[in-house]
Amino acid sequence: IQLAVRWGKIDMLRVLLKHDRSQGYVINRKNGYPLLLSAAHRGHVAVAREIIKYCPDAPYCKKDGWTCLHKAVKSGNMEFVEFILGEPRLQKLVNMRSSKGKTALHYAIQKCDPKIVAALLDKKIDLTILGSDGNAAAWELRDALDSAKTLNWNEVSMLMIKADPPNAKSVYNLHEEAKEKLINASRKDARSLTQTYTSNTSLVAILIATITFAAAFTLPGGYSSDAGSQGLPIMARNVAFKAFLISDTLAMCASLAVAFICIIARWEDLDFLLYYRSFTKKLMWFAYMATTTAFATGLYTVLAPRLLWLAVGICSVAVLVPILTKVLGEWPVLKLRIRLGQAFKSEFLDMV
Template identity: 35%
Template sequence: MVKIELTTDPSSSGSCAAVNNPLFGSGMHPKLLEACRTSNCGLLDYLCDHLVGPDILEDKTPYGNNALHLAVTLGHGTYARKLWLREPSLLTSQNNDGETPLITALMAGNKSMAKALIAAASSMELPDHDLERLAGNRMCLMLEMVDTCGQNVLHYVLRNMPDQDLALHILDKVRQHQDTATRLSTKVSNYGESPMHIACRRGYSDVVEKLLEIPGSSDEGPRNTTAMHTAVLAQQAEIVNKLLKKRPHLASRVCNGETPLTLAVATNNLEMVEIFMTHDPSLAYINGGSSDAIVFGSQRELDESCYHSPFMLAASLGRVDIAKEIAYHCPDSAFYCTAPDRSNALHEAIKKEHLKMVDYLLQTPQFQRLINQSDSGGKLPLHCAASMCNTELIRSLLHHKAQDCTAVTTDNENAVDVVCTKNDLCRTRKWNDAYNLLSHEINFATLDPTENRAKKGISKEEQKEMVYFMPHKYTTNTSLVAMLIAAVTIVAAFMVPGGYSRDISDRNLALFAKKASFVVFFISDAVAMCSSLAVAFLCILATWGEDLEIYSVKYKAWMQRLMLLAYIMTTVAFVFGLYTVLSPKNLWLALLILALSCILLLIMSLVSGNLAVLEFFFRLRNVFLPRCRSRYNSLCPG
């Protein structure tokens, strides 16, 4: 038995007069608030039956929450049941944010409380002869209520519940009430989200299937997107299949410059691309994915500005597997483009320097027409590769038998001319390799004899220096260093660490031959010697004859790798040679040398990885230091 001590004195704090106290304003009676907080059912009965009356349940807090809101928030199930049995209207009462007790339970993640509220609204006894119809209406009224943000029960249950069980339970409840089901499924919140959009985003495929069975259910999402777009972004293949079956027109919708297929391409989702292409291959001819879309224009302008087909988008992003899938279903999809510059898929792959995509397009016979197809400026893919001085792309194009090397642009420039205009890359190895490759393929007799190359930023003397003397200078210096390393390693191999044994049984054998550090010394010394000799051989091979095409980026790349390997192995041999000699008597000194050498190897690795940056700063020093000196001499002649 709950002991309740209340006074009936009107002047006391527990009387009805407390409701009108300025401290509480028009809020909830303090004793009712205490009963809600402590889940005191006895106090609730006393307030309703003796002290105040049933009207006390109409009290609300300043936030508009009634007693049932508070009980649901605190999770007091028994107390909440007593409240809705005393006053059924509490089930459909809303607070200042438009939330019903059911929405409050959903926001708290209390599934059992939410189910109890729905069951109460659907089976509550009412003083009427048509009990089932009225009970159904009460439940439908509670489910259809929306908050101030335009969200109904389905919005909240899909967003706040960790699974789709409760959403399916609600949809089963309204199956016999078609009007309620329609209003629930068609409601779009103030944020532009429909229940189907949220279900697609959360991956609730069963809920999506139930919603698709309701005629007219909304599939809208924010910013004019659809449930199909959302399912693709969420990588929900099962939901996409269901949407394609029930609403196939969504697959061709262009929203914010994207179709569902272009979204699948952009997210590199091969499975999704296969689903769309199997369903309808014509989707490959719908443009989307424009990088120049009118962001601040109308939606119509935004959608009409898209000019990338799915295949073009795959080419520009380097998605080879996706491009193969699209080309399998639509062999001519690579030729479909309405871009202003009329660039094709090979142009796009070269601009983004996707070598694997370029090789795929060049090796596939059906795409041969792309090789000599020019854009609006008359530029072939070869001209695009030449403008970037990318020797790998240039070599791939030049090796194709169909390539027209002598083609010119609308400015009457061939590929060599395009390279010569790249003043920002002048005097770099990248520029030199590109010029070397192209000049060997293109007959200079076809060039315009009146062309003034000095206007393009480089004279003929400079061209000769860069094309002929730079390779010789580079290989000469590299070969000298390589031979020096080879000589050092050969001498170190014969002058073994610690010398030779003087014992009669082991005469002329290395003293420390059985130590592991000695074995490491000999292996690293041998690798360093072989690497340096290989570099020297490549340097000699690269300068044979007058045909300097053999001096290519492949030779230099191997020279750099082998030279770096020789440096590292020479350092390792030095360290372990000293370690072999010093470790028996001076272990601390051997470990110190080992640590310093590890730091040196780390620095060498970092420098080799950032060689281009160091070369840039070195060039800046050569440019600005003479200017500073001349400026200083002019200001201080003495």
């Protein structure tokens, strides 16, 4: 029967339990796992349902208190966790403690799994339970400080602040500790970080500068060859053409500024890097939007007299591109903001 559980052979398990229900109470001699714990390890929800169906009081933990919920959380089996939380006969496992005095929530936080943490917090879980080390569940975040730059760590932090307001100060302190640790680590590697960022940024900046510079000498509509206005832009009086010239100039100037800032970057100074990132990011976004505007207005100048619908369509797409870029680039953060609502703490994402 242990092999049937291990490999998820539901039909075989059903036959064995129908024949002899006492087999549902078998304990593995090697690791002390009851069948439910073995199923949790493998994430076999259907197997666990069959065991509960034929053996409602089947053992669910080892002698040391390690339950199938602990195992499911530790293994990251979200589906099995949901099964346990939805099974009335197993919901008591939520507040059961392991040999280290820790509940499933302790291990979920330690693992930085926001989905499991949120699922556990939805149940009547006792947040006052302390581990053998005297720490509440929220303090498990300290053991996961190496993951402090991830969205998962920060989402778990926000969830715990919302669920356990009395311990919110502790979570904020952990956040500050993680931030200080990351800053100190970054100072040691400031040269490498600056070099990487300046290389990537300057490449994009030079590309935009090249495009906009070339566009300035291949004006939409071309140049006039008429006497008296020879060499002048044909569309010089067009409003869209003027918008093209302005946006193209702004895009080129902004991107050139970024490219030359890369040259004067101070390689060893982390504070400069942080300032540099903030400043150049704004300039690059400005250059990006100005470039798309120049592209749209340039085509509008040429197409509008005969194909107005197409010109308007191109302008609309060009306007939407920076917006879509922003949304797609920050979609994980936006999803987190929507999911957490008022519990979202934007300051927690400074490290991400």
